[in-house]
Amino acid sequence: MLRIITQQGEVQAELQRICDRTQDDQVQHKEATVREVLQAVKRQGDKAILHYTAEFDNQNLTVEDLRVSGSELDAAYQQVSKELLSAIRLACQNIEAFHRQRVPKSWVEFGDLEVVLGKRYTPVERAGLYVPGGRAAYPSTVLMNAIPAKVAGVPRRIIVTPPGMDKTINPAVLVAAQEAGVEEIYRVGGAQAIAALAYGTETIPKVNVITGPGNIYVTLAKKLVYGTVGIDSLAGPSEVLVIADTGANPEHVAADLLAQAEHDPMAAAILLTTDSRVALKVQAAVERQLLDHPRRTLTEKAIAHYGLIAIVDSLEVAVQLSNEFAPEHLELEVAEPWELLPNIRHAGAIFLGYSTPEAVGDYLAGPNHTLPTSGAARYASALEVETFLKHSSIIQYSPAALQQVAGAIDLLANAEGLSSHAQSVKLRIEDNDPKDWK
Secondary structure (H helix, E strand, O other): OOOEEOOHHHHHHHHHHHHOOOOOOOHHHHHHHHHHHHHHHHHHOHHHHHHHHHHHHOOOOOHHHHEOOHHHHHHHHHOOOHHHHHHHHHHHHHHHHHHHOOOOOOEEEEOHHHOEEEEEEEEOOEEEEEOOOOOOOOHHHHHHHHHHHHHHOOOEEEEEEOOOHHHOOOHHHHHHHHHOOOOEEEEOOHHHHHHHHHHOOOOOOOOOEEEOOOOHHHHHHHHHHEOOEEEOOOOOOOEEEEEEOOOOOHHHHHHHHHHHHOOOOOOEEEEEEOOHHHHHHHHHHHHHHHOOOOOHHHHHHHHHHHEEEEEOOOHHHHHHHHHHHOOOEEEEEOOOHHHHHHHOOOOOEEEEOOOOOHHHHHHOOOOOOOOOOOOHHHOOOOOOHHHHEEEEEEEEOOHHHHHHHHHHHHHHHHHOOOHHHHHHHHHHHHOOOHHHOO
């Protein structure tokens, strides 16, 4: 049952416990396993991929099985309904429109004495997109990773995803990939998939950036290959924090909490409310909605371990507690959400009002649903177009401009004991031949 607590000190302690839920005592053991997988794939390539896919996923693949074939991609369209295809296309349209607003522009500025400064953005050449499988299929994750990469202009976008029964990939995932412009898909998951993307194998190409959420082994693998490649973030289990006032509908709030809890046994579902009656009604509604829930066992585990209802003195206190927790998803189910918004400092995504469930952000509102978890919203943001871009500074000085700053550079270089830095400027100032100033 979803617990109800009222003491602020206890609330703060519980929120901290939930935030720290990914500090697994077995992480060191799991990290050792991941290191072994990474090194094996780096040395043995496809052979190691096939070995670990058999060991961890119980799928005996051949090298020829790794890449999803064109015929499988074509067949996927016959296996999804027209209605689902329309929904995928609507989501694509909204997600792409939103992310096109986020594309940074290269620029140059011409200053005095012919000084030119600027910034030039270029996409990475190859992006690896991890799409989790196992407990569920995630076509939405395909869209949220592939579309920003497409908008950024990444020439080669590659999806890896673990195979299901009989080596198959969910057809909705394959359709979503194609609608987002990706047709290079490999049936491999786990740490071995991250290793393949980071180091490359005979079949799977090495990439520059890896994005997408996964289990603890995927997360640890991304952490360990960072530096060899770029990554988006170290995503943990999903979480939602709902702030509700007396006008919130308890059935709606309960459904929103369960919408996070059904993801994973470690998902967090938290309600902060000023109304004890709302608290009790939400608690009862959660129990009712769990009775026929298709993922009841998993969802009950999340609710039992990382679910919480806290009754607080005011909405201001709720906001303070939320900021301390820094949730991945924050729902403001209050009459005047815009009045609270200026005081929200830390949240991955913020959903305003009674009619904005977090599910709209998961699927098709447009903003990315790959968000910081476990308190990372204090310093991190959603996956975006810039995840797939790098930028270079542009600098040009004329002879006159260099002459003007030569003294300051000389002082700074000598203060650091870097004489050749100073000399590289001095030689140019002493050279009076204009043709050499190119």
